[in-house]
Amino acid sequence: MMESTVTRLKRMYLWPTASVTSRKPAFFLITFSCFLLYGSVMHLIVNDISMEEVHVIETTAGQFGVLYYLTLFTIYRKGILEIYADLSNFTKFGKPYNFDKRNKQLNQWSRWFSVVLYFFVISVFAWPGIFTQSCEDLNVALNKTEVCGVVSPVWLPFRFDYKPMKQFVYFWQSFCCLYSNGGAGTISFAMSETIEHLILRVEDLKILFPKIVAERSPEVRRKMLAKWVDYHLWLLSIGKLMNDTYRYSFSVIVLCAGTLFGCIGYTVMKNASTNFNSSFIFFGWMESVFVICVCGQRLMDAFHSVGTTVYNSEWCDTDVDFQKGVILITIRAQKPVRIYAGPFSYVSHLLILTVFQTSYSYINLLNASS
Structure with a gap:
C-alpha cells in the first residue's frame, strides 16, 4: 500500500x-534546511522593511510553513505509522473490494x-539562478546592493557576493527549497492517500x-450485522x-x-512579467492544499453516505431487533x-474558499499600504 509515496x-x-527507525536524521535535515528561513528573517530585521521586500516575506512565510509542517509531521509520525499499519492489515475484516485497482491508481x-x-x-530555485537580469535591473532602479543569483535575498554574518561563496549560499538555499518544499508536498499526498484508503473501506462497508x-x-x-458494526466502529476510530x-x-x-x-498575489500584480518565481511557489x-481539502471533503461525504445507504436498503422487511439496529x-x-486544520477549521472545499478570502484581504491591505 502507498508504495510510491x-x-x-x-x-x-x-x-x-529497515536500517533507520530513529527520527534524528529527519530532525537533522529539517534543521539544516532552516538556513533559508534564517537568512530571510535576518534580512527583514536588518534592513528596513518596505513594500519592495514583499518577495522576501513570501520566502519567509513559505519556508516557515513547510518547515512547520515537516516538524509537526515528524513529531506525530507515530500516529501516521499506526494509521498505515491499520489500513494495511486485512486479517480482521479482509481486503476491501477493488483494493488492488484503487491502490494501483493511487x-x-x-x-x-x-x-x-x-x-x-525546482523552478523556485532554478529561476533566480539562471535569470539574474531582473534582480540587477531592480538594484539599479532602487539603488540597492542585493546579491543577485541567489534564491532569495538573505542577510548573513559574512560577505557572499563573490565566488565561490555566492555559489555555496545558492546551493545551500536550493537544498533548503528542495528538501522542505518537496518533503512537505510528499507528506501532504501521503496523508491524503491514507484518507483515500479509508474512504475505500467506507465504500466497502456500504457494499456489505x-x-x-x-x-x-x-x-x-x-x-453479520454485529461484525458490520465492529467494522464501522473500527473505521470511525x-x-x-x-x-x-x-x-x-x-x-x-x-496559519x-x-x-x-x-x-x-500582490507581487505578481505589481510586476507580473518578472515574478515567475512567486507563481511557482503559489x-x-x-x-x-487542493488535494488535502478535496480528500477531507470526500471523507466527510463518504461517512455521511453510510447512513443514506443503510436507510435506502430494504431493512423494513427484516425483524424488529434488526430494525432497531438500523435506526441506531x-x-x-x-x-x-x-x-480539523487547527482548532477552528476543518479540511473541506470551504477551507479552499477561506484561504482565498484571506489572501484577498492581504492583497487589499498591501495595496492600501503601498
Whole structure:
C-alpha cells in the first residue's frame, strides 16, 4: 500500500526504514534546511522593511510553513505509522473490494503529483539562478546592493557576493527549497492517500450492508450485522486517529497559506512579467492544499453516505431487533468524520474558499499600504 509515496519519504528519512527507525536524521535535515528561513528573517530585521521586500516575506512565510509542517509531521509520525499499519492489515475484516485497482491508481497519481510538485519546486530555485537580469535591473532602479543569483535575498554574518561563496549560499538555499518544499508536498499526498484508503473501506462497508439485509436467517443476519458494526466502529476510530494526528500539520493551511497567497498575489500584480518565481511557489502550495481539502471533503461525504445507504436498503422487511439496529446506525452516521486544520477549521472545499478570502484581504491591505 502507498508504495510510491512511502519510497520517496524513505529517501528523505521522513519514514522509517529497515536500517533507520530513529527520527534524528529527519530532525537533522529539517534543521539544516532552516538556513533559508534564517537568512530571510535576518534580512527583514536588518534592513528596513518596505513594500519592495514583499518577495522576501513570501520566502519567509513559505519556508516557515513547510518547515512547520515537516516538524509537526515528524513529531506525530507515530500516529501516521499506526494509521498505515491499520489500513494495511486485512486479517480482521479482509481486503476491501477493488483494493488492488484503487491502490494501483493511487500510486500512479502519486507519481504524477510528484512530477508536478518537483517541477514547481525546482523552478523556485532554478529561476533566480539562471535569470539574474531582473534582480540587477531592480538594484539599479532602487539603488540597492542585493546579491543577485541567489534564491532569495538573505542577510548573513559574512560577505557572499563573490565566488565561490555566492555559489555555496545558492546551493545551500536550493537544498533548503528542495528538501522542505518537496518533503512537505510528499507528506501532504501521503496523508491524503491514507484518507483515500479509508474512504475505500467506507465504500466497502456500504457494499456489505445490502448483503446483510438480503440474508434470510435472522440469526445469521444478526451476527453479520454485529461484525458490520465492529467494522464501522473500527473505521470511525481510524478517522478519529487521523484527526488527532493530522490536525496539527494541517493547521499550516490556516496559519500560512492565506498570508503567503496574499503576498504572492500582490507581487505578481505589481510586476507580473518578472515574478515567475512567486507563481511557482503559489502553484506548488496550491497543489498540496487542493488535494488535502478535496480528500477531507470526500471523507466527510463518504461517512455521511453510510447512513443514506443503510436507510435506502430494504431493512423494513427484516425483524424488529434488526430494525432497531438500523435506526441506531442511521443516527450515528449523521455525525461525519472531520479532520480539523487547527482548532477552528476543518479540511473541506470551504477551507479552499477561506484561504482565498484571506489572501484577498492581504492583497487589499498591501495595496492600501503601498
